[in-house]
Amino acid sequence: MKFVKLFFSIFLMFGLLISSISPGVAFATDSVDYSGAVSRMKQLGVLDNSISDDTKIFTRGQFAKAIVVVDNLIDTASAMEGSTVFPDITANSEQSGYVNVLMNKQLITGMADGKFHAEAAVTYSEITTVLVKLLGYSESDLTGTWPSNFISKASNLRITSNLTFKKNDKVTIRNAALMFDRFLNTEIKSQNGNGSEKVTFLDSTNIYSDCIIYDNSDTASSLAENEVLTDKGVLYVTDSNTKLQVGATYRVRIENEEITKVYGITNGTESITVKNMIGNVVYYNKDSIEKSMTLPSSIDYYYHGTKEKYENLSSFIVTDMTIMFYSNNNSTNNYAVITDPVYSKPQLALNYDPKSNKIGDITFDSNTKIIKSGRAISTSDITERDVVYSVTDINGKNKYILVVENYVEGNITNFLTDVYSTNGIQLDSKSYYYSNSMNITKLSSFGKGDLVALILGYDGKIEDIKKIDNKTGSLLECLILGNSKTNDNLSDNEVLTDKGTFTYTDNLGSLDIGAKYELYISDNTITKIEKKENITDNYVVTEKYGLRMNIEDSSGLITNKELPKASVYYYHGEKIGYEDALASINNFSSIILSKSSNNKDYEYAVIIDPCFSAPQIFVGKGTELWSEIENSSYQYIYRNETYTTDLDDICENDVIYFVSDIWNRNCYIYAKHQAVSGTIKAFSPNKINATSITIDNQIYKFSPYFSKVKLNNCYTGKYVSLLIGVDGKVVDIEY
Numbered sequence: 221m222k223f224v225k226l227f228f229s230i231f232l233m234f235g236l237l238i239s240s241i242s243p244g245v246a247f248a249t250d251s252v253d254y255s256g257a258v259s260r261m262k263q264l265g266v267l268d269n270s271i272s273d274d275t276k277i278f279t280r281g282q283f284a285k286a287i288v289v290v291d292n293l294i295d296t297a298s299a300m301e302g303s304t305v306f307p308d309i310t311a312n313s314e315q316s317g318y319v320n321v322l323m324n325k326q327l328i329t330g331m332a333d334g335k336f337h338a339e340a341a342v343t344y345s346e347i348t349t350v351l352v353k354l355l356g357y358s359e360s361d362l363t364g365t366w367p368s369n370f371i372s373k374a375s376n377l378r379i380t381s382n383l384t385f386k387k388n389d390k391v392t393i394r395n396a397a398l399m400f401d402r403f404l405n406t407e408i409k410s411q412n413g414n415g416s417e418k419v420t421f422l423d424s425t426n427i428y429s430d431c432i433i434y435d436n437s438d439t440a441s442s443l444a445e446n447e448v449l450t451d452k453g454v455l456y457v458t459d460s461n462t463k464l465q466v467g468a469t470y471r472v473r474i475e476n477e478e479i480t481k482v483y484g485i486t487n488g489t490e491s492i493t494v495k496n497m498i499g500n501v502v503y504y505n506k507d508s509i510e511k512s513m514t515l516p517s518s519i520d521y522y523y524h525g526t527k528e529k530y531e532n533l534s535s536f537i538v539t540d541m542t543i544m545f546y547s548n549n550n551s552t553n554n555y556a557v558i559t560d561p562v563y564s565k566p567q568l569a570l571n572y573d574p575k576s577n578k579i580g581d582i583t584f585d586s587n588t589k590i591i592k593s594g595r596a597i598s599t600s601d602i603t604e605r606d607v608v609y610s611v612t613d614i615n616g617k618n619k620y621i622l623v624v625e626n627y628v629e630g631n632i633t634n635f636l637t638d639v640y641s642t643n644g645i646q647l648d649s650k651s652y653y654y655s656n657s658m659n660i661t662k663l664s665s666f667g668k669g670d671l672v673a674l675i676l677g678y679d680g681k682i683e684d685i686k687k688i689d690n691k692t693g694s695l696l697e698c699l700i701l702g703n704s705k706t707n708d709n710l711s712d713n714e715v716l717t718d719k720g721t722f723t724y725t726d727n728l729g730s731l732d733i734g735a736k737y738e739l740y741i742s743d744n745t746i747t748k749i750e751k752k753e754n755i756t757d758n759y760v761v762t763e764k765y766g767l768r769m770n771i772e773d774s775s776g777l778i779t780n781k782e783l784p785k786a787s788v789y790y791y792h793g794e795k796i797g798y799e800d801a802l803a804s805i806n807n808f809s810s811i812i813l814s815k816s817s818n819n820k821d822y823e824y825a826v827i828i829d830p831c832f833s834a835p836q837i838f839v840g841k842g843t844e845l846w847s848e849i850e851n852s853s854y855q856y857i858y859r860n861e862t863y864t865t866d867l868d869d870i871c872e873n874d875v876i877y878f879v880s881d882i883w884n885r886n887c888y889i890y891a892k893h894q895a896v897s898g899t900i901k902a903f904s905p906n907k908i909n910a911t912s913i914t915i916d917n918q919i920y921k922f923s924p925y926f927s928k929v930k931l932n933n934c935y936t937g938k939y940v941s942l943l944i945g946v947d948g949k950v951v952d953i954e955y
């Protein structure tokens with residue numbers, strides 16, 4: 221009984237604790253992780269970082285400091301330094317503050333000899349009693365006698381699981397660390413008695429929180445310097461020299477939405493930089509070796525703080541994103557954080573000299589790729605409206621140069637403002653917002669109604685603004701598929717492309733059918749030809765039989781072969797397969813082929829029908845048409861399904877066409893003789909605007925080449941002869 225009374229005189233503790241809190245046990249792990257517990261307690265300051273041998277005894281002095289730290293009494297203890305009641309405690313020492321605050325709270329007293337004995341060992345009975353009482357339990361809550369009742373409660377709460385001590389055994393540092401580590405995550409006694417509210421000791425004292433770092437100012441432009449996005453919300457790191465690693469979990473103290481102390485990182489992370497992703501298989505490089513992995517479906521994935529569905533990952537993960545996997549002590553993944561590439565400060569390419577190896581702070585070198593619109597380019601491909609970035613993954617590796625050509629043109633309709641300043645512009649009533657690097661002092665020279673170009677960065681925000689005289693439009697890569705020569709539905713200043721039909725002006729120059737161009741387009745009008753992107757192989761089919769054909773190249777060399785294989789075929793502006801492409805080819809068809817990047821296979825083929833001239837009516841020899849026929853380098857005459865070379869086979873009222881490939885390298889004369897005679901029954905919709913004529917109840921449409929002046933002498937009931945062209949439409953009328 222003397223020892224029991226002495227112990228209670230030493231540790232008269234804990235009227236302590238927390239109100240409105242509930243009971244229960246939250247800590248359920250029985251494993252013994254000494255090194256992890258020691259590391260975590262050092263992070264929190266419960267143990268001194270100077271400790272190198274954790275098998276030594278845990279002293280009363282170390283125990284007093286540990287109680288102050290876990291009970292969040294550091295500031296109070298510091299304020300109470302300067303006096304002492306114990307002759308073996310220095311008055312102005314940190315130890316005096318620890319002991320004084322614990323004495324004041326009736327949590328600790330001295331020994332029987334009047335000294336504190338900071339160097340003496342703490343026993344198993346003493347530490348379990350303190351920890352259980354800190355959780356809000358008193359002797360009246362327990363059954364049995366001291367110290368067995370407190371030791372039993374500590375065991376029931378799993379604070380001492382897998383530890384085998386007798387009540388008077390001295391506790392080592394590693395065992396004390398393990399018990400404190402478990403104690404922090406143990407639920408305190410409920411104050412309302414029903415156990416409905418479960419709160420751990422850690423939650424009740426706010427010593428620290430474990431935060432997953434989702435983003436910082438490097439990975440999210442919406443975050444200010446020293447701000448981080450965490451699973452606890454957006455927090456401000458008060459120490460400007462502290463940089464928290466995205467993807468890691470940190471043990472921190474949070475006060476008023478500020479991280480006031482960083483104890484350390486609680487987990488290891490392993491990161492990969494995405495090179496490509498197919499389905500949920502990610503391809504990446506490690507130690508210069510390409511590897512792949514199927515993303516595990518059993519973990520949570522976070523992107524800018526949002527938990528993403530596993531099946532949606534492939535929809536937004538792109539090249540140079542970084543995926544950081546959390547690894548616990550068992551080397552299994554519990555979560556992953558996905559981050560965008562890290563972009564440098566944008567540099568405007570205005571007035572850039574292609575001979576230079578720099579734009580602003582960005583230096584070009586032969587080892588760093590330059591990417592624009594998803595493909596590698598050279599510095600000569602950078603234009604004045606481009607915005608240039610140096611891009612890396614979050615670890616500063618896998619660097620490349622990104623060139624962004626993204627701008628909009630229009631009239632300023634409004635300047636957008638918030639409470640303090642302007643933050644954007646409306647262009648033709650559509651809103652655009654400034655980037656953080658936009659020089660807004662330029663805005664003073666702009667007003668509503670001005671025609672401007674907004675230079676946008678990779679994120680769609682405004683990097684620059686400039687006045688323009690006319691709209692240039694957006695840059696598009698277009699494959700030219702037809703013009704008025706190959707398509708009767710196109711006017712002389714129209715071209716058909718894989719992006720649609722556009723108009724252009726003669727001063728722009730010609731666009732080669734089958735070639736790819738970079739074109740500036742505004743309101744469906746081509747305003748500028750930036751450049752031709754490829755060289756094509758051009759062939760004319762001189763003769764076709766079965767699956768094979770004679771084809772003539774641009775040098776005049778004729779070879780016999782099957783239709784070359786290409787990834788895709790275009791005919792009349794539409795994509796078709798190989799069999800349909802083969803069936804579409806006739807004599808004098810033109811075939812344009814473009815090589816793939818490997819310079820072996822063909823990326824695409826464009827097939828163009830033989831080109832027919834405007835129809836002309838043959839009325840006899842000695843005419844202008846007859847002279848044109850005689851002087852043409854025709855190979856033959858095709859008249860009413862018969863081949864001939866005799867000009868005398870051409871008859872009066874034949875409809876004559878000069879037929880050639882699109883390059884006019886080969887030509888023949890097509891003569892069609894089809895006349896329809898009868899009585900005019902009607903004009904549709906009327907004679908003035910007639911698009912067709914009815915002869916003896918048969919309707920015939922007029923060709924675009926038909927001269928409607930001929931209708932002046934026509935009327936219902938009149939007997940006429942219609943001359944029909946190759947397309948079955950009326951070319952002329954004979955009375």
